[in-house]
Amino acid sequence: MLKPLGDRVLVEIIEEAEQKTAGGLYVPDTAKEKSQRGRVVAVGNGKMLDNGTRVALDVKAGDTVYFAKYGGTEVSLEGKNYSILSERDILAIVE
Numbered sequence: 001m002l003k004p005l006g007d008r009v010l011v012e013i014i015e016e017a018e019q020k021t022a023g024g025l026y027v028p029d030t031a032k033e034k035s036q037r038g039r040v041v042a043v044g045n046g047k048m049l050d051n052g053t054r055v056a057l058d059v060k061a062g063d064t065v066y067f068a069k070y071g072g073t074e075v076s077l078e079g080k081n082y083s084i085l086s087e088r089d090i091l092a093i094v095e
Helices: none
Strands: 008-013 037-043 064-067 073-077 080-086 090-094
Touching (some): 008 064
Antiparallel strands (some): 008 037, 037 064, 073 080
């Protein structure tokens, strides 16, 4: 598995269910926008400040989050899609 560094977070992308238009047509995978929702799999140690202390992250493994549309780097590992994001690219935690 991957271990994020610093203030980075590894998020497993949650694929949206089949989308259907108001007219009843199904939207193919190639026309769908990428999902902005995922489940946090692993987090880094936190951001290092100039004085040498670390700031803990606000998210933890298991949280479901929404993240910036074009944030992070996408990777595939063992057939699953992940995104490695900086904590600042995470917009909200689903409670």
